[in-house]
Amino acid sequence: MTVRLEGKPVAEALDRATIQAVEQRGSRPVPTLVSVHRGVDSPFRFYLKRQAKAATALGIGFRDEALAPGDGPAELGARLRALDRDQTVHGVLVEHPLPEPFDFLDAIEELRPEKDVDGVGPRNLGRLAAQRPVHVPAVAQAAFDIAKHYRLPVDGARVAVVGRSETVGRPLALLLAGRPPGGNATVTIVHSKSPDLKGCLEHVETIFSCVGHPGLLHRGVVPRGAHVVDVGVSSVPDPARPGAVRGVGDADPESLDGWAASLTPVPGGVGPVTVAELMTSTVRAWRLLTAPAEAA
Numbered sequence: 001m002t003v004r005l006e007g008k009p010v011a012e013a014l015d016r017a018t019i020q021a022v023e024q025r026g027s028r029p030v031p032t033l034v035s036v037h038r039g040v041d042s043p044f045r046f047y048l049k050r051q052a053k054a055a056t057a058l059g060i061g062f063r064d065e066a067l068a069p070g071d072g073p074a075e076l077g078a079r080l081r082a083l084d085r086d087q088t089v090h091g092v093l094v095e096h097p098l099p100e101p102f103d104f105l106d107a108i109e110e111l112r113p114e115k116d117v118d119g120v121g122p123r124n125l126g127r128l129a130a131q132r133p134v135h136v137p138a139v140a141q142a143a144f145d146i147a148k149h150y151r152l153p154v155d156g157a158r159v160a161v162v163g164r165s166e167t168v169g170r171p172l173a174l175l176l177a178g179r180p181p182g183g184n185a186t187v188t189i190v191h192s193k194s195p196d197l198k199g200c201l202e203h204v205e206t207i208f209s210c211v212g213h214p215g216l217l218h219r220g221v222v223p224r225g226a227h228v229v230d231v232g233v234s235s236v237p238d239p240a241r242p243g244a245v246r247g248v249g250d251a252d253p254e255s256l257d258g259w260a261a262s263l264t265p266v267p268g269g270v271g272p273v274t275v276a277e278l279m280t281s282t283v284r285a286w287r288l289l290t291a292p293a294e295a296a
Helices: 008-023 043-058 073-085 104-108 122-129 138-149 169-177 197-201 270-295
Strands: 032-037 061-066 091-094 158-162 186-190 206-209 227-230 234-237 245-248
Touching: 008 043, 008 138, 008 270, 032 043, 032 073, 032 270, 043 061, 043 270, 073 091, 073 104, 091 104, 091 270, 122 169, 138 169, 138 206, 138 227, 138 270, 158 169, 158 197, 169 186, 186 197
Parallel strands: 032 061, 032 091, 158 186, 158 206, 206 227
Antiparallel strands: 234 245
């Protein structure tokens, strides 16, 4: 029987720590997160609603700032510089990926590492490579923390990360290969140019997939008894509701049922933990940015 690895208990533990930190803030201001986006209908809108709902429930200040129609890279840069100077704002999240002519990495460089709470800027990723991160990309940290919570084979084990994006696959591989707690794995990074997916995954004990390719992982490529943390999210037609769509992961749960040792569901696995990680990072940023003032 394949064990279902729910994200809810992991997210709830993170949220309890966040609530405690906010309740014990003393004279410090309320931690505040600002989400900057293009203000158009995109998948980010769904994530934006989840951010707002989570922040409100945890006592974190939240606002979203939409760029005006016609705003370009210069306006986005000016907006981020202003937020970086704003002492009432402790964390800033920027919608990504951004379409041309925007350059996401150039934009995020307008923020100091402490305010880049999604940990996706070059300075935060560089610090992660040096094993001294300020913030870690929320999705990568969520997958990593699920593996720790359920004690999946990582320490001293062979693991695979399917996907090499700068915001999920690569930082996740760095976390897994890093020193304990939670790391110490021998990591294989598999990507679109890797030949023979089945061969790449052979003898791997835990698989983290973050591609966004429905049905990529099935019993024909996943070793029997492996653990699968499914980070991928795609929209496919919902056969139960004509004209509607539903979210699915990279793994085929029907194929892997009774084959994989465990599997995170989509939805309900990595997603809830990702939002909780973002709020955790906001509190971390708030602590870093308000500590000098409190000491004075």
